[in-house]
Amino acid sequence: xxxxxxxxxxxxxxxxxxxxxxxxxxxxxxxxxxxxxxxxxxxxxxxxxxxxxxxxxxxxxxxxxxxxxxxxxxxxxxxxxxxxxxxxxxxxxxxxxxxxxxxxxxxxxxxxxxxxxxxxxxxxxxxxxxxxxxxxxxxxxxxxxxxxxxxxxxxxxxxxxxxxxxxxxxxxxxxxxxxxxxxxxxxxxxxxxxxxxxxxxxxxxxxxxxxxxxxxxxxxxxxxxxxxxxxxxxxxxxxxxxxxxxxxxxxxxxxxxxxxxxxxxxxxxxxxxxxxxxxxx
Amino acid sequence: xxxxxxxxxxxxxxxxxxxxxxxxxxxxxxxxxxxxxxxxxxxxxxxxxxxxxxxxxxxxxxxxxxxxxxxxxxxxxxxxxxxxxxxxxxxxxxxxxxxxxxxxxxxxxxxxxxxxxxxxxxxxxxxxxxxxxxxxxxxxxxxxxxxxxxxxxxxxxxxxxxxxxxxxxxxxxxxxxxxxxxxxxxxxxxxxxxxxxxxxxxxxxxxxxxxxxxxxxxxxxxxxxxxxxxxxxxxxxxxxxxxxxxxxxxxxxxxxxxxxxxxxxxxxxxxxxxxxxxxxxxxxxxxxxxxxxxxxxxx
Numbered sequence: 001x002x003x004x005x006x007x008x009x010x011x012x013x014x015x016x017x018x019x020x021x022x023x024x025x026x027x028x029x030x031x032x033x034x035x036x037x038x039x040x041x042x043x044x045x046x047x048x049x050x051x052x053x054x055x056x057x058x059x060x061x062x063x064x065x066x067x068x069x070x071x072x073x074x075x076x077x078x079x080x081x082x083x084x085x086x087x088x089x090x091x092x093x094x095x096x097x098x099x100x101x102x103x104x105x106x107x108x109x110x111x112x113x114x115x116x117x118x119x120x121x122x123x124x125x126x127x128x129x130x131x132x133x134x135x136x137x138x139x140x141x142x143x144x145x146x147x148x149x150x151x152x153x154x155x156x157x158x159x160x161x162x163x164x165x166x167x168x169x170x171x172x173x174x175x176x177x178x179x180x181x182x183x184x185x186x187x188x189x190x191x192x193x194x195x196x197x198x199x200x201x202x203x204x205x206x207x208x209x210x211x212x213x214x215x216x217x218x219x220x221x222x223x224x225x226x227x228x229x230x231x232x233x234x235x236x237x238x239x240x241x242x243x244x245x246x247x248x249x250x251x252x253x254x255x256x257x258x259x260x261x262x263x264x265x266x267x268x269x270x271x272x273x274x275x276x277x278x279x280x281x
Numbered sequence: 282x283x284x285x286x287x288x289x290x291x292x293x294x295x296x297x298x299x300x301x302x303x304x305x306x307x308x309x310x311x312x313x314x315x316x317x318x319x320x321x322x323x324x325x326x327x328x329x330x331x332x333x334x335x336x337x338x339x340x341x342x343x344x345x346x347x348x349x350x351x352x353x354x355x356x357x358x359x360x361x362x363x364x365x366x367x368x369x370x371x372x373x374x375x376x377x378x379x380x381x382x383x384x385x386x387x388x389x390x391x392x393x394x395x396x397x398x399x400x401x402x403x404x405x406x407x408x409x410x411x412x413x414x415x416x417x418x419x420x421x422x423x424x425x426x427x428x429x430x431x432x433x434x435x436x437x438x439x440x441x442x443x444x445x446x447x448x449x450x451x452x453x454x455x456x457x458x459x460x461x462x463x464x465x466x467x468x469x470x471x472x473x474x475x476x477x478x479x480x481x482x483x484x485x486x487x488x489x490x491x492x493x494x495x496x497x498x499x500x501x502x503x504x505x506x507x508x509x510x511x512x513x514x515x516x517x518x519x520x521x522x523x524x525x526x527x528x529x530x531x532x533x534x535x536x537x538x539x540x541x542x543x544x545x546x547x548x549x550x551x552x553x554x555x556x557x558x559x560x561x562x563x564x565x566x567x568x569x570x571x572x573x574x575x576x577x578x579x580x
Contacts, residue, residue: 001402001483002410005395005454009417012451016428017420023428077325080318089319096326101573102562103333105512106530107551110537111332120544122335122352156328161573217421220514224534238423245427246519254427262424269419 024259028252041256052257055235058147062236063215065151070211071204074162079192081163082170094167097160109224112153116140116225140226143233150225150234162207169200213268216261237261333552340548347544359545366536366550372525373532374557380445380528381510387450388506389499392457397487399458400465401473411462417455426516433520444520445528449510457502464498465491500568504561508572511558529554 024041028034045052077097084090100108115123118138127135139149173196181195197204219238222228228235228243235243237257245254339347341358349355398404399411429448438444468491476486492499517531524535533554540546562569 001394001398001487002404005391005414005458006410008391008447008451008454009414012429012432012448013417013420013425013455016425016432017417019428019431020424020426077322080322084318084322085315086319093322093326096329098562098566098569098573100329101508101569102558103555104530104533104558106514106533107555108332110533110547110551111336113537114544114547115332115335120351125351156325158325158329164570164573213421217423223515241423241426242515245430251427251431258424258427262421265421266419 020255020258020262023252024256026252026255028255029249034252037252041253042260044253045256045260051232051235052237052240054232055237055240058234059216059236061147062151062218063212066211066215067208069157070159070162071207073157074159074207075166075204077158078163078166078170079196081167082196094164097158097163097167100154100158100160105220106224108154109221113140113225116149141230143230146226146230147234150222153221153225162211165203165207166200169203170196173199209268209271213265216264216268336548336552339544340552342545344543344545362545362549363553365546366553369536370529370532370550370553373527373529373536374554376442376526376532377511377529377557380442380449381507383442383446384449384453384510385503385506387446388453388457389503391450392454392502393461393492393495393499394487395454396458396461396465397483397491399462401486401491402483414455414458418459422452430519438520440521440523440526442526445510445513445517448516449513453506453509456505460502461495461498464495468494497568497571500565501572504565504568504572507561508558529557 023034025036025038026034027037027040081090081093081097084093115121116139118124118136118141121139123139124136127133137145140146177199178191178195181191186194217238219236219242222234222236222239223242226234228239238261241254241257241261244250244257335352338352338354340362341360342355342362343359346355346359395414399407433439433444433448438447472490473486476490481489511528512530513528514530514534517528518534521527521531524532527535533551536550537547540550
């Protein structure tokens with residue numbers, strides 16, 4: 001009964017994975033036999049490839065921002081929803097949190113491409129209406145600004161799934177604990193700091209790990225919004241890999257980028273495993 | 282005493298707090314808090330859907346209406362934008378339903394079979410094989426992207442829906458196996474033993490006993506899988522070059538590229554493209570939430 005599963009995994013998962021590792025050691029163009037060049041691809045990546053280094057920097061920047069928004073902002077929203085006492089409005093707000101998941105990701109990204117549009121975009125229109133013409137920009141086309149435009153899409157930066165996960169954690173806190181805390185005078189910030197935060201550390205750690213892994217991998221937004229441009233200002237490793245493989249046909253080099261991303265993810269996963277083992281709850 | 286849910290701390294476990302806490306002050310201050318909390322959240326939610334409201338307003342405008350007053354509603358409503366968009370989007374939608382549908386069926390069949398065997402059948406190398414599956418959780422799509430593309434090319438699957446369905450079944454079943462195996466293991470062993478003593482084969486137990494018990498878990502796996510395949514933008518644009526074969530996500534992207542300057546039509550298309558998942562959510566909201574938060578439940 002496991003045979004079909006294994007057949008699929010071997011052909012479409014194990015073979016490509018091993019092949020990716022192997023091919024990263026080749027100078028390999030599409031359609032040609034590659035030549036074995038050892039670790040030269042990796043040497044080139046880290047010593048000779050400005051764009052790759054910049055892509056790593058962008059990746060770090062985006063990942064830090066995703067951590068702030070997916071964990072920090074989501075936590076604030078989750079606490080706000082949790083403390084609302086009217087069942088009805090609580091339910092409605094929770095429903096709203098699912099909305100961004102239900103709308104296809106590409107629709108939101110494309111709407112933001114439109115919002116950032118230099119000539120007809122509502123963002124510039126809003127700034128002009130407020131008398132701030134000097135602040136208007138070609139948001140996705142100016143090298144210095146584009147990465148921040150990609151980063152700050154989806155304002156107000158609430159990730160519904162994170163909110164739901166944190167909310168589930170908050171609601172699992174036994175009411176006796178909160179009650180005795182309230183009697184001892186821990187309300188407001190104190191309640192959050194000393195009672196609620198320590199009791200949802202599990203969820204928070206999980207979100208941190210998931211967000212890091214996602215931040216390293218993710219390039220759909222960059223792909224759809226800027227394709228890494230202008231002049232590589234928004235390049236991230238995934239996008240650079242895509243570009244090398246499918247635009248200039250350096251498949252071996254692209255595989256090497258894939259391997260680097262794999263190693264970064266692996267480290268994150270190992271941290272994840274360790275945390276799950278110690279954090280059984 | 283007061284109604285449930287009127288108490289300090291969130292609802293759900295309200296009765297425990299029916300003990301009035303001395304004075305009325307903590308309760309009143311919390312109720313006052315409700316107002317600004319609702320206000321803040323309401324504002325945030327409005328900002329969240331503001332782009333969608335903008336899209337709805339623009340989607341009803343002709344180009345000249347847009348030039349005159351871009352972001353405010355205007356009459357008459359131009360329904361023909363939707364007619365125009367539908368003619369193009371419907372094909373993408375159909376492709377998506379075929380591809381995501383076939384993938385989800387494949388994932389459910391394969392992962393339930395494998396999960397059942399990992400949980401209930403003893404066969405040589407079981408643990409090793411299970412860890413071999415588990416290890417794939419760590420292999421990111423970025424490592425396999427280039428080789429998978431070459432593989433699809435070598436198999437001559439370019440420009441077919443198989444180029445999407447087959448790899449997605451392979452990748453999607455991993456998380457399915459993990460979720461379902463945990464569930465099958467939680468079922469009482471005695472029940473399966475009893476079936477065996479009564480002479481049932483493994484296939485019979487799988488089909489008549491295990492599967493019916495796991496319907497809602499299958500639903501969770503299905504939703505997770507559909508969300509994943511439905512939103513995949515980059516892979517389909519690699520393996521499929523004929524636009525009429527595009528699933529919805531890359532379809533919407535190319536639609537926006539092509540008609541970018543007819544803003545009304547673009548917005549109408551994006552909104553039409555959002556409808557199916559919203560419908561899916563309406564009919565399966567419980568599974569949806571369970572699936573999305575299952576990462577937290579699992580730990």
